[in-house]
Amino acid sequence: QVQLQESGPGLVKPSETLSLTCTVSGDSISRYYWSWIRQPAGKGLEWIGRVYISETTDDNPSSGSTNCNPSLKSRVTMSLDTSKNQFSLNLTSVTAADTAVYYCAATALYWYFDFWGRGTLVTVSA
Amino acid sequence: QSALTQPASVSGSPGQSISISCTGTSSDVGNYNLVSWYQIYPGKAPKLIIYEGTKRPSGISNRFSGSQSGNTASLTISSLQAEDEANYYCCSYAGSHTLVLFGEGTKLTVL
Numbered sequence A: 001q002v003q004l005q006e007s008g009p010g011l012v013k014p015s016e017t018l019s020l021t022c023t024v025s026g027d028s029i030s031r032y033y034w035s036w037i038r039q040p041a042g043k044g045l046e047w048i049g050r051v052y053i054s055e056t057t058d059d060n061p062s063s064g065s066t067n068c069n070p071s072l073k074s075r076v077t078m079s080l081d082t083s084k085n086q087f088s089l090n091l092t093s094v095t096a097a098d099t100a101v102y103y104c105a106a107t108a109l110y111w112y113f114d115f116w117g118r119g120t121l122v123t124v125s126a
Numbered sequence B: 001q002s003a004l005t006q007p008a009s010v011s012g013s014p015g016q017s018i019s020i021s022c023t024g025t026s027s028d029v030g031n032y033n034l035v036s037w038y039q040i041y042p043g044k045a046p047k048l049i050i051y052e053g054t055k056r057p058s059g060i061s062n063r064f065s066g067s068q069s070g071n072t073a074s075l076t077i078s079s080l081q082a083e084d085e086a087n088y089y090c091c092s093y094a095g096s097h098t099l100v101l102f103g104e105g106t107k108l109t110v111l
Helices: none
Strands: A003-007 A018-025 A033-039 A046-052 A065-068 A076-081 A086-091 A100-107 A120-124 B009-012 B018-023 B035-040 B047-050 B064-069 B072-077 B086-093 B100-102 B106-110
Touching: A003 A100, A018 A033, A018 A100, A018 A120, A033 A076, A046 A076, A046 A086, A046 A100, A046 B100, A065 A076, A086 A100, B009 B018, B018 B086, B018 B106, B035 B064, B047 B064, B072 B086
Parallel strands: B009 B106
Antiparallel strands: A003 A018, A018 A086, A033 A046, A033 A100, A046 A065, A076 A086, A100 A120, B018 B072, B035 B047, B035 B086, B064 B072, B086 B100, B086 B106
């Protein structure tokens, strides 16, 4: 069974970059699609994007291929570190609207999320 | 694109059955057999309980079932138990541009 654990700063200042890492255990990072999903307080879930190893990934397989929510695409960067079995999210130019619980999740096939982390709260505040 | 529409809350007594609807459009729920449902307890990792509209992952009770008609998917929980009290979210593939949409979430209260 795949297990995921999010880590990163719990507080980020406005206009700065939110950086999170998800550590994967129980299986190889090359076998799944890896997503970031967030939930602002009192609101629903929002898919941020996903990163994965594909046949079309460039010469550096650790960079990963990505798909992204169009509404966040201009601010999102995601990557993989196969040596550490980790993947990461960078969200630039954050505002208070980016305050949320951030989850990482694994997809084995198609577009559903088989395994999730417990989430980490990130607050954007000066 | 807007989130999928779910009722904010539903309730039922132990032993009863309840259903939670998830309404989208012909661009998402109605166009793909890729609706999934998740159960979330506060502070816990979300759990996949239904995928591809009607399928249950290994280990998920058969009290949970999914269905779909047109642009609306539904999650039914039969023989309600106190442990079913949680938040439930639907999700659908929404095509090559939007990709993924979640529902607004439904809080289930077991009376």
